[in-house]
Amino acid sequence: MSSVALCPSELRRKTLLVIAGIACVLHTNSSDLLASLDLWRDGANSSAVFRSLLRIKVLVRPDGPSACLYPPRFRGRHHLVFAIFGAANVFIFDLLKRELSATVSATTARDAHFWNAVLVPIAMGVMGPSLRVAPLHAACLAVPGQREGHRGILVTGLSGAGKSTLAVALALNGLHLISDDWTYLSSSPQRDRLVAHGLHAPVKLLPDAVRHFPQLRHSETAISLNGELAYEVSADAVFPITVRRSCFPELLLYLERTRAPRSHFTIWRSPAVRDYFLLNAELLPTELSHMAQQRGQMIEELSTVPAFVFQSSGTPQQSADEIREFLASRNFLGAVQGRGIGAAQ
16 A cells, blocks of 8 residues: 555645544645635634544645545455545545545545545544544434533434434424534533534435425435435535534434334433444454443443433424424423424425
8 A cells, every 4th residue: 555655745735624523633735635624624723622633644646537436445454444435545544543644636635525525424433433532323403592502412213214304304493403414422621521523414315305305306316425315415505404513412312213103202221322322333443442442431421311212103394393392391492492394494
C-alpha cells in the first residue's frame, strides 16, 4: 500500500475540523478538499471540542475524470481498516494511531457530497472506538427551547422498523432532527454527561415513504451505499424542519411494529438496553480491548436513561402524535408548543 505513504512536505495546507465533538487536524495539498470539508470548520472555536484528536492526511493527485466507485471495498487487519473507492481513492484507518491517511483523485477532492455524506460517517463509524465515540444504530431528536442544552430522544429498533420515517414525522411535529439512522455518542468533559451527535448525513427513506411525505414527490430514488433503492435527501432542504448537530440523550425509545390495533408503551429495562447496544456494536480485535471497554462504559451509562418499548401499528404521523402525547404526559417537552403534522406540511 505504498500509494498512501504520505510525505509531510507535500501536505502544506492545514486546518482544524470538529466532527461529533472530536478535534480533527487535516493536512492536505488541496484547497478543493478544504472547501469540500468547510461544513466542519465552523465549530473549531466551540467549547464542545472534546479531548480526542484525529489526524487526517489526504494527498490529492491530479487526474482526469476519476470519480469514486461504489460500492467501496473494505478490508481489515488487526487495528487497520482499508477502504477503496476505485484505484485512485484509497483510505487507511489506523485505530491505534488515531490516524486516517488517504490518496484521492482531484475529482474526488471536489466532491463535497462524498466527503460530507459518505466519508465522514464512515470515518466516525470506523474510528469511533479509538476516539471515545460510540456509533449507535439509532435516530435522534432534540426538544427545542431548553436553557441548559437540548434534551435528546434516541429512537432505535430492528432494521425495517421505521426509525427514519418516524424521525422525520417527529421532526415535522416540532422536534429538532439530529440524525435518522446513526447517532454518535460521546462523553462531554465539560458537563460530565453523554452527548449524542449527528453528522448532517442525508435522510434515507425507502420508496414507499412518499405515501406519508408528499414532499418526496419532487425527489428521485437512487441506489444507496448499502445497495438499497431509497430517497437520500437533505432533511431541512426537503422538509420544513430544523436540523441540529447534538443534544443530551435523556430518553430512549425502542420502536417495534405490531399488528395490534392499539399502540402502547412498556418499560425497557436497563439490562436489556445495555445488552441490545452491546450486541449491535462492531466487533473489535483483541489489541483494541481497552477501546471496547471505554465504549461499554458509555453504553452502560446510556442504559441508565429512562427507556421504553413503543409498539405501534399506525402511520409515522400517528406514531409521532402518540409519542408526543406520551412525552407531554411525562413533562418531557416542557413549554414547547407543537406545530402538528398538518401545519408542518
